[in-house]
Amino acid sequence: MNADALYVRGLCLYYQGNVDKAFQHFQQVLKLAPDHDKARHVYKKAKLLTTKKQEGNEKFRCGLWQSAYDLYTEALNIDSHNIFTNSKLYCNRANVSTKLKKLDEAIEDCTKAIALDNNYQKAFHRRAKCYMETEKYEEAVRDYEAILKRDTTHDRHCNATEEDKKQEEIKFKECGEAYSVLSDSHKKECYDNGQDLDGGGCGMDIDPDTIFRSFFGGAGGFPFSDFEAPSSGGHGYHYGHPPGGHGGFPGYAFNFQNI
Numbered sequence: 001m002n003a004d005a006l007y008v009r010g011l012c013l014y015y016q017g018n019v020d021k022a023f024q025h026f027q028q029v030l031k032l033a034p035d036h037d038k039a040r041h042v043y044k045k046a047k048l049l050t051t052k053k054q055e056g057n058e059k060f061r062c063g064l065w066q067s068a069y070d071l072y073t074e075a076l077n078i079d080s081h082n083i084f085t086n087s088k089l090y091c092n093r094a095n096v097s098t099k100l101k102k103l104d105e106a107i108e109d110c111t112k113a114i115a116l117d118n119n120y121q122k123a124f125h126r127r128a129k130c131y132m133e134t135e136k137y138e139e140a141v142r143d144y145e146a147i148l149k150r151d152t153t154h155d156r157h158c159n160a161t162e163e164d165k166k167q168e169e170i171k172f173k174e175c176g177e178a179y180s181v182l183s184d185s186h187k188k189e190c191y192d193n194g195q196d197l198d199g200g201g202c203g204m205d206i207d208p209d210t211i212f213r214s215f216f217g218g219a220g221g222f223p224f225s226d227f228e229a230p231s232s233g234g235h236g237y238h239y240g241h242p243p244g245g246h247g248g249f250p251g252y253a254f255n256f257q258n259i
Contacts, residue, residue: 001028010024026040046079052072056092059071060096072092072096076089091122093109094109094110106126110127124143
């Protein structure tokens with residue numbers, strides 16, 4: 001068995017984020033060729049990176065936010081080429097920053113995570129939540145749209161588990177909050193003027209549960225593509241595929257209009 005070939009394969013696994021299998025390959029390389037300096041160096045670096053990440057996770061579980069932040073930062077300085085692990089580290093550090101009430105830093109780290117891995121859903125979702133908390137609703141909507149665009153690559157109607165549905169419910173509630181601001185002229189004015197959206201007549205009108213039920217199909221069995229709720233209050237909702245529909249969700253149209 002060729003030690004160099006095993007080393008190259010281990011290196012690929014390592015940079016793809018498959019650390020356990022990468023370790024097995026490096027260990028096998030060093031058994032075959034104890035003086036293989038490249039394998040020894042990468043193996044040592046990979047073990048250090050994994051250890052720091054795990055230590056950061058443990059500190060986070062214990063509620064030691066600053067220690068977790070520092071360990072994630074140390075881990076990020078170990079191997080700049082491991083983009084998938086570093087993407088997770090940035091997202092983890094962003095989570096710590098939210099605990100430390102440093103939302104701007106959290107947004108920045110989520111952005112770095114996405115720059116390294118544009119398909120990292122958790123980073124999009126975490127950044128969207130930070131945008132919501134900092135009242136940057138337009139940015140939040142863009143991130144939720146990005147999440148939904150990626151979600152349409154599989155059939156959530158048929159394959160969604162109960163846990164999946166719970167996560168989708170959270171997403172749609174948050175997205176409904178963002179759209180309730182951007183689609184209501186009064187709330188938009190409150191937002192633009194820096195007023196509290198939870199008071200002074202700026203509360204949320206849209207029921208995000210309706211969005212969720214229509215997406216997965218409610219008790220009445222309405223399919224998402226055909227569901228249309230009557231406009232009887234402050235807003236009308238339309239879901240489907242009408243030409244010129246807006247809302248930006250790929251494959252669907254969301255139409256929030258003042259009545």
